[in-house]
Amino acid sequence: EIVLTQSPGTLSLSPGERATLSCRASQSVSRNYLAWYQQKPDQAPRLLIYGASSRATGIPDRFSGSGSGTDFTLTISRLEPEDFAVYYCQQCGSSPWTFGQGTKVEIK
């Protein structure tokens, strides 16, 4: 099983700042099948990034994904008020599919 470790656990930033979230895999993610989701309280997660770097439909271009193999990054270039949420990475390159434990981006 691929374990995804996200860091930091919590990121305290101000609107307008840049957010950099990390997701490290315990082994290489096949074909870079790595996705990022955003979850707000009492809502289902929303797909942001798939294939490590492709934005999902309707996702603003301030969200970008990068990385390959075992190290992946989600960057939010300038935080908007609606971006404060929990972010999860997920891999589907190997079974069982797994999620990271999440990074909370909170208002400083």
Added chain:
Amino acid sequence: QVQLQESGPGLVKPSETLSLTCTVSGGSVTSGSYYWTWIRQPPGKGLEWIGYISYSGSTNYNPSLKSRVTMSVDTSKNQFSLKLTSVTAADTAVYYCAGPYGTFDFWGQGTLVTVSS
């Protein structure tokens, strides 16, 4: 646009079977090489992949739950279902259905299932 909606009891007794259904609208449950997934989230915790059933009916379950999980598809109702046997308090969670591939563009709104006597 595909929409998903979970349904089922919100309260299940310990040792009994949790049964949930996900109704698919705006698309067919058997079309497009889709994989229909169940995911759960205990209160205040992270996401756990339970497993999927494919458009062809093949299944893949999380090894941690495999002995207790069964998924099925009802093409006549455009639904797919989850059964989890011998539940305990540790199975209390919001259960989501999602799809249509290994990354999840579409999610149901989630349904809270509480295991309690």
